[in-house]
Amino acid sequence: MTFGLLIPAVLRKANRLNQDGTLAFTIAIIFIVALTHSLKLSPVLATLTFGLVVRHRRIILNSSQRGFGALGDLLTVMLFVFIAATIEWQQVLAGISLGLAIIFVRQLSKTIVVKSMKDFY
Structure with missing residues (x-):
């Protein structure tokens, strides 16, 4: 959560949100995942929290930055x-x-529905 507050504040203060936003957010996400993985915490929960806090702080990425481009x-x-x-x-095989x-089951149910609809009309 701290990164979600810190990164947007630093970018706003430096007036570099449009130029360096993607790189700063990417570095923050990589660091958050590495930190939470090493602390045996949930990287998924940490990055979702980061994204929620950043969005709540009204940081909106430009359309060219969606998905982080080639870096993404x-x-x-x-x-x-x-x-x-x-x-x-072993879990994959199971x-x-x-x-x-x-x-x-999905394909069978689709086939049954399509067949019954055909008979209905």
Whole structure:
């Protein structure tokens, strides 16, 4: 929460919100995730709290900064690599059957609804 108050205040004071906003927010998010991960806290909860506080402080990103542009693409790839490196594959194998069952039930229910609608008309 402190970052959510500190970063916008520093950017406003320096009059650099439009130029350096994306970089400052990106660095803050990386630091928050690293800090919360090392303290064994929830990085997801910390970044959501950061985003809520920043939005509450009325910091609005320009349209060119949405998704952090090329930097956001790189961070997305790093996120998937990090998740793949830390995942327990036994849980993935256990969840595959559940996932396939959900897909099968969904497709079956769609087929039944479409068939019954066809017969209705």
